[in-house]
Amino acid sequence: xxxxxxxxxxxxxxxxxxxxxxxxxxxxxxxxxxxxxxxxxxxxxxxxxxxxxxxxxxxxxxxxxxxxxxxxxxxxxxxxxxxxxxxxxxxxxxxxxxxxxxxxxxxxxxxxxxxxxxxxxxxxxxxxxxxxxxxxxxxxxxxxxxxxxxxxxxxxxxxxxxxxxxxxxxxxxxxxxxxxxxxxxxxxxxxxxxxxxxxxxxxxxxxxxxxxxxxxxxxxxxxxxxxxxxxxxxxxxxxxxxxxxxxxxxxxxxxxxxxxxxxxxxxxxxxx
Amino acid sequence: xxxxxxxxxxxxxxxxxxxxxxxxxxxxxxxxxxxxxxxxxxxxxxxxxxxxxxxxxxxxxxxxxxxxxxxxxxxxxxxxxxxxxxxxxxxxxxxxxxxxxxxxxxxxxxxxxxxxxxxxxxxxxxxxxxxxxxxxxxxxxxxxxxxxxxxxxxxxxxxxxxxxxxxxxxxxxxxxxxxxxxxxxxxxxxxxxxxxxxxxxxxxxxxxxxxxxxxxxxxxxxxxxxxxxxxxxxxxxxxxxxxxxxxxxxx
Numbered sequence: 004x005x006x007x008x009x010x011x012x013x014x015x016x017x018x019x020x021x022x023x024x025x026x027x028x029x030x031x032x033x034x035x036x037x038x039x040x041x042x043x044x045x046x047x048x049x050x051x052x053x054x055x056x057x058x059x060x061x062x063x064x065x066x067x068x069x070x071x072x073x074x075x076x077x078x079x080x081x082x083x084x085x086x087x088x089x090x091x092x093x094x095x096x097x098x099x100x101x102x103x104x105x106x107x108x109x110x111x112x113x114x115x116x117x118x119x120x121x122x123x124x125x126x127x128x129x130x131x132x133x134x135x136x137x138x139x140x141x142x143x144x145x146x147x148x149x150x151x152x153x154x155x156x157x158x159x160x161x162x163x164x165x166x167x168x169x170x171x172x173x174x175x176x177x178x179x180x181x182x183x184x185x186x187x188x189x190x191x192x193x194x195x196x197x198x199x200x201x202x203x204x205x206x207x208x209x210x211x212x213x214x215x216x217x218x219x220x221x222x223x224x225x226x227x228x229x230x231x232x233x234x235x236x237x238x239x240x241x242x243x244x245x246x247x248x249x250x251x252x253x254x255x256x257x258x259x260x261x262x263x264x265x266x267x268x269x270x271x272x273x274x275x
Numbered sequence: 276x277x278x279x280x281x282x283x284x285x286x287x288x289x290x291x292x293x294x295x296x297x298x299x300x301x302x303x304x305x306x307x308x309x310x311x312x313x314x315x316x317x318x319x320x321x322x323x324x325x326x327x328x329x330x331x332x333x334x335x336x337x338x339x340x341x342x343x344x345x346x347x348x349x350x351x352x353x354x355x356x357x358x359x360x361x362x363x364x365x366x367x368x369x370x371x372x373x374x375x376x377x378x379x380x381x382x383x384x385x386x387x388x389x390x391x392x393x394x395x396x397x398x399x400x401x402x403x404x405x406x407x408x409x410x411x412x413x414x415x416x417x418x419x420x421x422x423x424x425x426x427x428x429x430x431x432x433x434x435x436x437x438x439x440x441x442x443x444x445x446x447x448x449x450x451x452x453x454x455x456x457x458x459x460x461x462x463x464x465x466x467x468x469x470x471x472x473x474x475x476x477x478x479x480x481x482x483x484x485x486x487x488x489x490x491x492x493x494x495x496x497x498x499x500x501x502x503x504x505x506x507x508x509x510x511x512x513x514x515x516x517x518x519x520x521x522x523x524x525x526x
Contacts, residue, residue: 079372080371080372081368081371081372101374101376104372104373104374105374107372108372109369109372111365111368111369113364113365114364114365115364115365115366115368115369116364116366117287117291117361117364117366118364119290119291119294119295120287120290120294124290128283128287129369129373131279131280131282131283132280132283132370132373132374132375133373133374134277134279134280134374160294176369180373
């Protein structure tokens, strides 16, 4: 039995087809990295297709090195796909990347902020890159800083922030431009349980504003709590795609973590 | 091209310089300190004889034109360290997901690296005048020194970009920068290496700046054709190195 085909047939329910209600449409996206020798070549993403509806919170799960971040990096213009195409916010990433960048925002894995700027200055900096008006930046910064409890620390330089505070600032910076489509790449890594829960609530509130969110995470319970649908990526391929509830039912599992282990663990054991 | 974005990058670069003590020290104060030390120690010694125009000069005065260039060379270190630190923090990748274009980033950086050599030059000029530097110079001559220093700054930014391309992190960039700094320091700044090595100097961008500032400071006037040849050389070298730096770093 070809397990990969079997998993794909059973577990991939792409939900919406390609239509105007979709915010993101990914078609046979591939990213291959060439090594110095042919055996060093890596198929980081190997023909992924899925679509994300407007206002949907879509989770990308997978073990380390599965291809989640590479997929996001292609969708936000950091990497050029080797093959395939993707429409983000109505624009092709291969042809209209500039337009795509005006609609999206990315919260990267690392706290990507300037350490010598204060929290507020970092927010203002990225607001200015999106050509926001000063008054709008200030209003939005106040809102976000208050919501995430970072207001009092906002005048301090970011280099003095704790790991958790940096992660929160990282998220605020990603939200300053009120993006229609938001990529959250492991946004709660390094946060303590209390702050993580608060951030989950916050991410949920963004979704309620009809924003499209793609979330990658290692915390399976995070995906289960937040995501409308999840895609499980392994070895650069999409091996499962459905709502957390449907995936649990299909795999007769108590929670999404069990589904994740069944799918990715089985593939590891069978050497695929 | 949006001026708001260019201005934002410019302001950030200036804040980076002012708020990072290491960059501030190496960009603005290190050479000024050197000027003070050399002024005190060599200001009354005349072992190198008169200048090329026959006027008596102390060893310190012979060195001053090269000290200006040395300050410009140090920009390689500060820029390479700073840009690699931005890369290490992931902010450069983040910026690439925003609508800012590489052209806007480049212009913003060039603006800040126009202001920095102006401040550098002003500090060194004042310090060296206080320590006994006595040039025969007009206001136009002083402006010309600023122009040379701005082009040397662009050249150093280009060399900083090349350094950052090969350096794995900010610390490595700081060390690697000296591959470009030391030869220019030895063969194209304030250190007198003798006539035999003079030809090597012509492969060093800083040599053209040192030579031109020497001619501007001690020569009769700005009609000296070699000043304009030096200007042409530093403009061409800066443009070539800057373009190579941007291309390599973008890759």
